[in-house]
Amino acid sequence: MTTVILAEKPSQARSYIEAFKNSTKKQGYYAVSDPVLPNETFITYGFGHLVELATPEQYDTKYKQWALSNLPIFPEKYKFTVPTDKKAQFKIVKDLLSKADTIIVATDSDREGENIAWSIMTQAKINLKSKEIKRLWINSLEKEAILKGFKELKNGWDYYPAYQEAQTRQISDWLVGMNGSPLYTLLLKEAGLHGVYSIGRVQTPTLYMVYQRDLAIQNFNPEPYFELKAEILAEQEKFVAKLDPYQRFKDEKGLLAFMSEKRLEKGSQSGLIKDVQKQTKKTSSPRLFSLSSLQSEINKRYHASASDTLQAVQNLYEAKLLTYPRTDSNYITEQEFNYLVEDLNGYLGFLSKDVSLNHQEPNKRYVNDKKVQEHHAIIMTKTVPTQEKLSKFPALEQRIYNLVLRTTLAMFADPYEYEETVILTSVGDAIFKATGNVPKNQGWKILFSEYKTEKQEEETTLPPVEVGQSINANLAPDQKMTKPPVPFTEGTLITAMKTAGKTLDDEEAQSILKDNEGIGTEATRANVLDVLKKRGYLLTEKNKLHVSQQGITLCKAVELEPLLTSPEMTAKWEKALKQISSKERTQENFLEQVKKFVSKIIHDVPTQMKQSDSLTLQVASQKDTEQQAELDAQIGVCPICKTGKIVDKGKFYGCTNYKAPEPCTFSLPKKWSEKTLGKTAIKDLITKGTTTKLKGFKSKKTGKKFDAKLTIKEGKLSFDFG
Structure with missing residues (x-):
């Protein structure tokens, strides 16, 4: 009886091998033995995707040259191919799978991992029904976690619907990209623009979000407004208070009318302390990290790109120091909580300041078995490195490990505790409010006090005053200007992609996006941003993202077909894809709907683009820009x-x-x-x-x-x- 373990890539296979007692390296695979494994077991691997969707010209050579007359491209049956540079490894994998009695799928424990494994098995054209298929499902590459996973293998067929969902997504994106990109490229070429304009189900609405933000900044007109603040003098001590309830005034005339109505005067006048409220408040530590929240935080602190952060977390995962990175969860289960408690002393070795970790009972803010579906939050593994070992990692990986460690340990620390003081002062017929905070217990914040990049909250201490005490108030109008929206960074864009549902009016669409974490997935968002940057649509300037001229042209073209730019399209697709994995909808049914959508844009967009004055102006502007760039690049006749x-x-x-x-x-x-x-x-x-x-x-x-x-x-x- 032969068992074959199928890993996603060589490094993953090596992690498994390191957990087993014996292994022998062969060409493209390993022979392994261990008490947890059956006799005659082999591990082989892909190089990520060994199998890819065929390109249009592999169906028909006429597609080598793009032409509007060739659209739409709707293959009767979708072809999958093995890239030339991967054929040798594919043959090794295919031969092993053919001989196997049992196949253990050991690719990444997620939807794309299923796609990679089942695509290989399907392309190998073996009788899968004649094989026993098992699934390894783990959150860590530590030896203990790997061996436990192999002892508790799951039924592989239970994950087949996830493969069908992933493959349907893959084909859907192919249909949109292989039809939409030629369509817009050729139409813009007719208008006089060169270059390829790429369309994508996720990348296009993501680009459009940045375009809308840039537009809002560009069209923003700062407007003056006035506030009224009072500098209160109480027995030689001063503090500043604002109107309660807070008000702002469009012009000084409105402010003066308000002051007259409330018997207020510019400059000094008397008043009374009306009320003093003191309340002890507590703030819990931050939630544990999902990949998106970690990418966002690391970008904010260190300006690292989303893809650099993902790669760094992946490296720490493969080094067995952090748990599985591509997770959308902020929770862990009691199982992870228990091992963290056991290893607290080891983790504390990384801290230069003493901190009390007294809360060693699970808190539902962080520990909730019901909230963990595929993978739990990113935390440390049981493997605790020495400071010397960690110092040999690249700087970004060290920073990420330290941030994850402190954020994880923070849930064991006391809450941050402070006393909030609110003083209400009566001046004329108006009330002015001042709020001050005095720290009582730094709690979890001690863990982050070493970070120079951590913005410390400004603590305002108010003087001791009593109700009924007379004071002197100096009233002064304060003129300010409204501020434009802030440009996106990679961190805030990742968050916007994840919470895209908040921008929708349709409640059902919001609900779907909430369930599916918005535009894209934890695993794909970084790659989407990389693609947009590589294609020159997104530009990064001092960690701020902006849309290029070419990107603006594309946005003005696609906005004529709102489903291409709206998160609503993603919401509808995600709902339908979920129905495939739950067997409520077939792949064929879904793809037919996608074809109808593609046919609609091919029919509508040419007319829409010809009738768009806005697009015509943008095309002219880009042509001028390109011509100027060409003039600048000219060296001579x-x-x-x-x-x-x-x-x-x-x-x-x-x-x-x-x-x-x-x-x-x-x-x-x-x-x-x-x-x-x-x-x-x-x-x-x-x-x-x-x-x-x-x-x-x-x-x-x-x-x-x-x-x-x-x-x-x-x-x-x-x-x-x-």
């Missing part, structure tokens, strides 16, 4: 066609007439014989036909460096040793 201009094309220098009726293909390399050619040398070449003697060329034959001039002979670059 092409020496071959004499009409085109030589410009920087990125990887080489080329003629702008490359698309003319009689195209000019003249180009010059950026590197020649190991030497980088700068714009000065290129300018000399095209204006003078030669350069001065340049240093740093390297001979391919001898490997020696030499100096030489460059020249253009018969339209080609060559050396001039004369």
Whole structure:
């Protein structure tokens, strides 16, 4: 009886192997043995996705060139392929799975992990019904957790619906992207714009959120307003109070009318202390981290990108120091709480200040078995590193571990306790309110006192006063200006993606998004932002995100079809996808709905774009921007066609007439014989036909460096040793 364990990638397979007693490395797999495993067990692995959806040209060569007449692209049957560079490993996996009597799915314990495993098994074309399929489901790569997981394997078929849901999502996104991207790219090309415009079910509404924020900032007109504050003098001690209830006034005239009505005067006048309220208040420590909340906090503190944070947490997970990273939960179960209690002394070794961790009974704010579905919050594992070991990790990983550790330990500490004092002062017929806080017990805040980046709350201490005490109030109008919205950062955008339901009016849509954590998933949000940045739609400036000119054009184009920009579309898709995993809806039914949506945009968008004055103006603006950029990049007149201009094309220098009726293909390399050619040398070449003697060329034959001039002979670059 042969058992094959299918891991997601080599590093995951190695973590399993380290937990077993014996292992022998083979080509693309390992033979393993351990008391928790059956005899004749092998571990093999993918490289993430070994199997991918085929691209359109793999269905028909006509799709190699984009054309509106080829849309929509609706394959009768969806093809899956193995990339060339992964075929050798796929064959190894396929051969092992074919021989197996039992297959243990040991990919990441999430929906995408199911997709990876079942896609491989399906593509291998083995009779899965003839195999026993088990599922390893763990939250940590520690030896103890791995062995426990293999002792308590689950029925693999119970997770098959999650694969169907994930595959349906994959195909749906393919349908939208493979039809939407050519549609918008070709229509914008007709309008005179070059480049590819990418459409995505998640990336497009995410980009549009940043676009709307940029627009709100751009269109914001600051307006003055007035507040009335009172500087109270009580027996030589001063404090500042504001109107109660708080009011702001549009202009000074309105403020003066209010003051007249309430018998108030500018400057000094007498008053009385009307009331003094004192109350002890407590603040609980922050909730435990989900991936999104950790990405948001790390970006706020250290300006790290969402993808850098995800990679760092993944590394700490693979180092067995943190639990599974791609989680949307802020809760742990009593099982995790108990091991944290047992290891408290070890974790305390990382703290330079004494803190009392007296609360060693589960608190439902953090510990709730019912709130944990697939994975619990990100916490430390039982493996506690030494300070020396942790210091060898990259700086970001050290910071993340320390922040997770302090946030986790904070739930065992006392609440932050302070005394709140509220003083109400009567002046004329108005009441002014002052609030002050005095810390009584720092509690969990001691854990974060070492952080220089932690913004300490300003504590306002009020003087002792008594009810009925006479005071002197100095009243002064305070003119201020309204402030524009704040630009998104990666941290706040990740949060906005997760809580996108708050922007919807439809209650059902809000509910669906709440259940599914908004736009995208914990595992995909960082990648969505990376894609938007890589494609040049999102720009990062001092940790603030803005939409580029190309991104603005895309947003103005897609906003004509609101379902492409609205979280409501995501909400409807998530609801339908959940119905697939719960067997209330079939994959075929859902994909038919997606096809109808794609057909609708292909039919409607061309007319919408032609009729949009706003888009027409934006296209003109972007063309001007591109033309100016091209002018700035011009180095000189092409020496071959004499009409085109030589410009920087990125990887080489080329003629702008490359698309003319009689195209000019003249180009010059950026590197020649190991030497980088700068714009000065290129300018000399095209204006003078030669350069001065340049240093740093390297001979391919001898490997020696030499100096030489460059020249253009018969339209080609060559050396001039004369």
